[in-house]
Amino acid sequence: MPRTGFTLLRIMVGLFLLAFIGCGDEPASGNLDEDPVADIDLDISQLLPYCPYWYRLTFYATGSTDDVTPSDDLEVRWDRENDGDWDTDWQPMWWPEYYYTPDMDELLGIDSTWAVRCEVRDEAHNVSECVEEFHMGPFPVAPDILPTRVQIKVGSDIDSDVDTLHVDESFEMSHTYLCWGVPVGQEHEIHYLIDGELIGECTRNCSDHLCVTTGCGYTSSFEEPGQHTATVILDPDNFIEESDETNNELTKTLTVIQ
Numbered sequence: 001m002p003r004t005g006f007t008l009l010r011i012m013v014g015l016f017l018l019a020f021i022g023c024g025d026e027p028a029s030g031n032l033d034e035d036p037v038a039d040i041d042l043d044i045s046q047l048l049p050y051c052p053y054w055y056r057l058t059f060y061a062t063g064s065t066d067d068v069t070p071s072d073d074l075e076v077r078w079d080r081e082n083d084g085d086w087d088t089d090w091q092p093m094w095w096p097e098y099y100y101t102p103d104m105d106e107l108l109g110i111d112s113t114w115a116v117r118c119e120v121r122d123e124a125h126n127v128s129e130c131v132e133e134f135h136m137g138p139f140p141v142a143p144d145i146l147p148t149r150v151q152i153k154v155g156s157d158i159d160s161d162v163d164t165l166h167v168d169e170s171f172e173m174s175h176t177y178l179c180w181g182v183p184v185g186q187e188h189e190i191h192y193l194i195d196g197e198l199i200g201e202c203t204r205n206c207s208d209h210l211c212v213t214t215g216c217g218y219t220s221s222f223e224e225p226g227q228h229t230a231t232v233i234l235d236p237d238n239f240i241e242e243s244d245e246t247n248n249e250l251t252k253t254l255t256v257i258q
């Protein structure tokens with residue numbers, strides 16, 4: 001073969017190899033690297049069973065896919081209330097959860113509908129946006145004060161809360177309540193009743209916490225087996241004007257056994 005023909009052949013083989021290697025970087029569709037497909041899931045659960053307005057909001061973007069970048073290598077960032085300001089940096093998909101406990105000012109402002117926004121990007125920095133709305137609540141209408149738990153504590157565990165007691169077993173009564181949009185420092189009275197009889201009373205201030213657990217220092221025990229009713233009444237003398245004056249009483253049934 002003449003020398004010029006041999007050189008031409010080498011160039012053609014080289015071009016063919018370059019084209020062949022380049023094909024491996026392209027998606028099966030033959031298109032260039034496309035935007036990822038963002039897919040988010042929301043997991044909404046109560047943070048504490050007696051704080052019905054405290055939520056654990058977990059946002060997952062693990063369902064997102066891309067034509068080239070493996071799902072595990074995609075990145076996501078979150079704007080948790082869709083206000084235009086990103087609340088996280090770009091973060092890897094293997095840590096996609098975002099825990100958030102809204103405070104009352106935010107809850108009062110969002111009218112129980114919440115929108116979360118995210119962006120998912122692939123390794124070529126192609127970006128897809130996703131927005132999803134979800135519902136929380138219904139929330140009380142401010143101002144309102146309401147009990148959410150009658151707590152019966154036994155032993156030294158301050159978090160214990162039982163329905164069943166033994167005869168002569170000592171217990172302490174307390175309660176959890178919400179001051180929903182009530183000015184901080186606003187006083188209210190609290191009445192504790194057992195079987196409809198007033199057995200303790202005290203005064204407390206509203207704080208800016210969503211859920212407050214407190215007690216009037218009442219401890220007692222039952223001498224006989226049977227069923228009893230423990231009741232907490234908030235603001236019995238109506239120091240606070242509320243949107244709902246009918247939800248200030250909460251009752252718990254106690255079973256006393258030998």
Ligand SMILES: [Ca+2]
Pocket residue numbers: 033034035036066067068069122124126
């Ligand atoms: Ca892509």
Ligand SMILES: [Ca+2]
Pocket residue numbers: 079080081082083084085086087
């Ligand atoms: Ca934000």
Ligand SMILES: [Ca+2]
Pocket residue numbers: 144145146242244245246247248
């Ligand atoms: Ca109320």
Ligand SMILES: [Ca+2]
Pocket residue numbers: 235238239240241242245
């Ligand atoms: Ca009242």
